[in-house]
Structure formats: C-alpha cells, structure tokens
Amino acid sequence: MSLSIEYYRGSEISSEGKRRHLRNFEKLSTYIFSDPKTTAERNYNREKLQYAEDILAIRKAEYAQGKYGIKNSYNVKRTFLAFFEELTEEKQKQDSSNNYGNWFSTLQHLKKIISNNLTFEEIDENFIKKVRAYFKNEALTKSNLPLSQNSKYSYFNKFKASLRRAFDEGYTTINFATRTKSFDQAESQREYLTFNEVQALAKTECKYYVLKRAFLFSCLSGLRWSDINTLVWSEVRDEDNFTKVNFRQEKTDGVEYLYISKQARDLLGMRQYPQDRVFKGLKYGMTYNTEIVRWCNRAGVPKHITFHSARHTNAVLLLENGADIYTVSKRLGHREIRTTAIYAKIIDSKMKEAAEMIPELNINL
Structure with a gap:
C-alpha cells in the first residue's frame, strides 16, 4: 500500500450549481504491507507508519504557519x-x-x-x-x-x-x-480659496467657533480633517521660537513632524492637558459641512468649499508665495511628488501670462 497525505481545500460551486470538493494528495514514496503476516513485516509497517506520522506532524505545523494555503474550515x-x-x-x-x-x-x-x-x-x-x-x-x-x-x-x-x-x-x-485591475482614476478638480477669500472668511462670523478655528488652521498648516480632529496637546511642541506638530497621519499611518506658523499656533489656543483634544467639540457631519457652505456665502465666496478644500488652499498658497514643490510635498505628507504636482498646474504663472498675450481686438457686437 502506498502512503500519502490528503489535503482538503474546501469546496466550490460549479457552473451547473453542484458543489465540488477540492482535495490534493502528497505521495510520500513509502509503502507498507497491506496484510502483514510476520513479525518483521509488522515491525516494518510500524516504522514506516511512524515515518508518515512524523511528516504529517511537520505538515500540520506548516499549515498553521499558512505555508500551504489550506482553507480554515471556520473562516x-x-x-x-x-x-x-x-x-x-x-x-x-x-x-x-x-x-x-x-x-x-x-x-x-x-x-x-x-x-x-x-x-x-x-x-x-x-x-x-x-x-x-x-x-x-x-x-x-x-x-x-x-x-x-x-x-x-x-x-x-x-x-x-x-x-x-x-x-x-x-x-x-x-x-x-x-x-483584478482597478479602475483608472480621473483627475479631479481641486477646489481651493485664494488669499483674499481666506481673509474674507477670517473676518466673517461662523456659527461654530471651533469649526472656524480648525478650518483656518488647516488653511495655514495643510493638515487633513482627520489629523486635526484627533490632534492632542502632547503632539504640539512649543520649542524656542517655533512650534512643531508631531503626529501620525490617519490616512497613511506615517509619522510627521510639521512646523507651523505663529498665527497657526495662535489658532490652537491655550495649552491644556497632554491628552486633551486641541479642537474640542469638532465633529464630522452634515451640520458642520452645511455651515461651511453658509459661512462661505456670508463671506461672499461663490465656491463649493468643503473642509478638505482648506488643505488644497494651503498647498496653493505655499506655491504661490515661493515654496518649492518638494517642500510642499513633504509638508502635506505626500508619498509621491506627482500628487503635489497637481497644485503646480493650478498656479502655473506662464499659463496666466499666455492668457493676455494676444493683442486686444476691436470688436463690434
């Protein structure tokens, strides 16, 4: 008799709707007597069966380590x-x-x-x-x-x-x-605010004080809503004449060290206990999203602005004021420079100049 190990790999439903059980076999190249008649044959069988059991024990250990990809009967x-x-x-x-x-x-x-x-x-x-x-x-x-x-x-x-x-x-x-292949991603329009529009919002009343502080802080720092929402005081480091925010990005799980401006630091307010949230009361939901739109309307900003637009705004303002694209990429925590390059397209000064290159026409309508 030939000895082998049987692997049961679950079952599948065929195109005809019938269940088919999946099994594989590993031949051990070992044989035993099917009907041992002598002491020598019985001893021989005992030795070979122990050998097979030893291999089976090894295979079970490997199975536990996931090496054979055998389906877990519970999972x-x-x-x-x-x-x-x-x-x-x-x-x-x-x-x-x-x-x-x-x-x-x-x-x-x-x-x-x-x-x-x-x-x-x-x-x-x-x-x-x-x-x-x-x-x-x-x-x-x-x-x-x-x-x-x-x-x-x-x-x-x-x-x-x-x-x-x-x-x-x-x-x-x-x-x-x-x-399977993912769908291609279309280049999305990134809505942002100009400096004058941010200034208008800063001067306009927002129904929720914490929302106004958090949104303007995002405009000045580039932090995502998720990182602002979870920011605690132990992550805000006031060092000499600078303030640095040390945090772990919610989206990428990467650790970031971000210097912020004095004005951005002022928006954080007075230091509290280390594990206290910096922006207490900030919540994600339709109520706050709707208030951002209304706040923009009161400020005379005719754009569909979301909280994430503040992050786009930070990138555009930095590039417009002379920051190089590599620095902006690092500040935003982008893993690839091509992600940041989208903002460079937004502020392309040469494209702005080209718009006025054609001499004015004398037009009669």
Whole structure:
C-alpha cells in the first residue's frame, strides 16, 4: 500500500450549481504491507507508519504557519458581507471622515449584488469579475445617475482592500485583489480659496467657533480633517521660537513632524492637558459641512468649499508665495511628488501670462 497525505481545500460551486470538493494528495514514496503476516513485516509497517506520522506532524505545523494555503474550515463558512460590514465599522472608529463614507457607500452597493449568504468558500475569480462589472456598468448614484470615474475607482478599491484583508487573515487562500485591475482614476478638480477669500472668511462670523478655528488652521498648516480632529496637546511642541506638530497621519499611518506658523499656533489656543483634544467639540457631519457652505456665502465666496478644500488652499498658497514643490510635498505628507504636482498646474504663472498675450481686438457686437 502506498502512503500519502490528503489535503482538503474546501469546496466550490460549479457552473451547473453542484458543489465540488477540492482535495490534493502528497505521495510520500513509502509503502507498507497491506496484510502483514510476520513479525518483521509488522515491525516494518510500524516504522514506516511512524515515518508518515512524523511528516504529517511537520505538515500540520506548516499549515498553521499558512505555508500551504489550506482553507480554515471556520473562516471559509463566514459570509463576505458580514466581514465587509465589520471592516466598515472598524473604519468608522478609526476615522469618521470621508474615508468611512466611501466604505459605507461601497457596502451599500455590494449589498445590491451579493447574497447575504455568500461565504468565502464560494469566492472565485468569476465573483470578482461580477463585482467589477457591476461598478463599471450598473452601479448608480442616489439620483439614479451613473457613477463618476473616481467613484468607481474609490468603491472598487475598497472592495479590493477587503479582499487583501481577507487573504491576510486566512479567509481565502488566494489574494484575489492582485488578480483584478482597478479602475483608472480621473483627475479631479481641486477646489481651493485664494488669499483674499481666506481673509474674507477670517473676518466673517461662523456659527461654530471651533469649526472656524480648525478650518483656518488647516488653511495655514495643510493638515487633513482627520489629523486635526484627533490632534492632542502632547503632539504640539512649543520649542524656542517655533512650534512643531508631531503626529501620525490617519490616512497613511506615517509619522510627521510639521512646523507651523505663529498665527497657526495662535489658532490652537491655550495649552491644556497632554491628552486633551486641541479642537474640542469638532465633529464630522452634515451640520458642520452645511455651515461651511453658509459661512462661505456670508463671506461672499461663490465656491463649493468643503473642509478638505482648506488643505488644497494651503498647498496653493505655499506655491504661490515661493515654496518649492518638494517642500510642499513633504509638508502635506505626500508619498509621491506627482500628487503635489497637481497644485503646480493650478498656479502655473506662464499659463496666466499666455492668457493676455494676444493683442486686444476691436470688436463690434
């Protein structure tokens, strides 16, 4: 009799709707007597079976380390939507800004095409293609309009991120995220404020004092809403004649050391206990978002401004006032200089000059 180790890798549903069990076998190149009749044959069998058991013990240890990619019998029975919902709730606890909103929106779309009972055991490349095709051709906004290119890019990337997480945690033996192409990202319009518009907002009353302080601080420092929201006094270092903010970026998890201006420091107010939030009472939600729009209207700023526009404003103001693009990139915490280069396009002085190069026409209308 030939000895081998059997690996059970779960099951899958065929195109005909039938469940097929997946098994692999490792031949050990070892044989035993099927019907030992002598003491020597029995001793021989005992020795070879012990050898096989020793190899099996090694394989079990390797399985525990994930080397064989064998499905965990508990994990594969878990439903995908429950897993994705758990990740979404996790994002809400980490960061209640736009990142959580994208995860929540992605979840609502996935619920439209994925059964509540679909388990990780049933996930395959056809399933991934089905989800991608939905976002490409079928997904609609709340207004029943096709998704924008950037929404497709964002939502599908959240789906891929969940697949990577599932692979890392042993729910799948294949990293399906690497087997499908993301959507191309369209270059988005970055709304920002001019210096005079920031000045107008600074002179105009805002219903929420903490919101006004935080928004203007973002204009002067370039910090994201998520980093401002979680900023505590222990991260604000007053050193000699300078103030530096030492913090960990919520988005990239990178540690940043950012010098801020005296005026930006004044917006922080008086120092409190080390673990106190600098901007107490700051909240993310429709109430504050709506007030930013109303504040802009009162200030005579005819633009659709969000809190994130303050970060764009900081980049534009720095470049307009002579900061080099590398310094701006470092201050904003960008990983790639091409991300910062988008702001350079906004303030292209040569393009401004070119607009006035053609001599004036004598026009009769």
